[in-house]
Amino acid sequence: MNMDPEQLSKYVTRFIEILVDYSPKLISAFLILFIGLYAVRLINRIIRKIMIQRNLDPTLTKFLADILLWALRILLFVTFISKLGIETSSFVAILGAMGLAVGLSLQGSLSNFAGGMLIIVFKPFKVGDTIEAQGVIATVLEIQIFVTKMITGNNQTVFVPNGALSNGNIINYSMQGERRADFTFAVSYDSDIKKAKDILxxxxxxxxxxLKQPAPEVFVKNLSPASVDFAVRPWAKNADYGSVFSETLEKCKEALDEAGIAVQPYTLQK
Structure with a gap:
């Protein structure tokens, strides 16, 4: 297809006229975009520093900073396309409709999101705490927006939805800094009770x-039909709890054996 040189010249001239007329909008729009991106990053850094200085929870700081970052980016994008002369009212309406549709389809996720916010704000536990919840005993690795990431004692990674976590019972073993181990040692009625107590x-x-304080306790817990049951209750720092638990079982059994005191086969620990 051959194009008339005169017609081609008219197209080129018209294109140049449109470009010249539109260039101020184009230049100003991209100036707004580049300056806006720099300003968004600067504002985000300032807000993060302020929240860190106010000693806000690191997870909450990151979450709020990320929300602010994306809100400013969306606002900047709307301003950018508006400066280009594109009608934004329909675009905003589409965004609103999409937000409603996503909200209705992700009700469960929104419940987890709300649960995550409750956990971050009220702090029933923090990263590094050992907790028991939803049938799991594990150490908290990360509190995310929708789930909490934990690791069990046998190195299994568990993700618990924040909605269920925030609405259920939570036992925090780390919050107080100290834990008490509870044992029950059963000895025969033929044993010297005072001697057994002193040994334990x-x-x-x-x-x-x-720990010396709170002081460890040993006392007769129960006189069952077949044995005298002693409650043995040592206190330990959270970091030492596991070793104190196992050492107490081992040493108490050895000490009673050396003294000739028979330990009943249904010794209980909890």
């Missing part, structure tokens, strides 16, 4: 990981 208490006081 000595095992606790000789262990450097057992």
């Amino acid at each position: 208490l000595k095992v606790l006081t000789d262990n450097p990981k057992v």
Whole structure:
């Protein structure tokens, strides 16, 4: 197809006229875009510093900063296309409709989102705490917006939805900094009760990981039909709890055996 040189010249001239007429809008729109992107990053950094200085929770700081970042980016994009001369009212209406549709289809996710906000604000636990919730005992690795990431004692990673987590019972083993281990040692009625008590208490006081305050306790818990049951209760720092638990079981059994005191086969620990 051959094009008339005169007609081609008219097209080129018209294109140049449109470009010249539109160039101020184009230039100003891209100036707004580039300056806006820099301003958004600057504002985001300033807000993050302010929240860190106010000692806000790191997870909450990151979450709020990310929301602010995307809100400013959307506002900047709307301003950019508006400056280009594109009608934004329909665009905003489409965004609103999309937001409503997404909200209705993600009700469960929104519940988890709300649960995450409750956890971040009220802090029933924090990263590093060992908790029991939703049938899981694990250490918290990360509190995300929709789920909480935890790791169990056997190195399994567990993701618990924040909605269920925030609405259920939570046992925080780390919040107080100290834990008490509870044991029940059952000895025969033929045993010297005072001697057995002194032996069990000595095992606790000789262990450097057992706290002096609160003081460890040993007392007769129950007189069952087949045995005298002793409650053995040492306190330990959270970091030492596991070793104190296992050492108490082992040392108490060894000490009672050496003293000739028979431990009943249904010794209970919890």
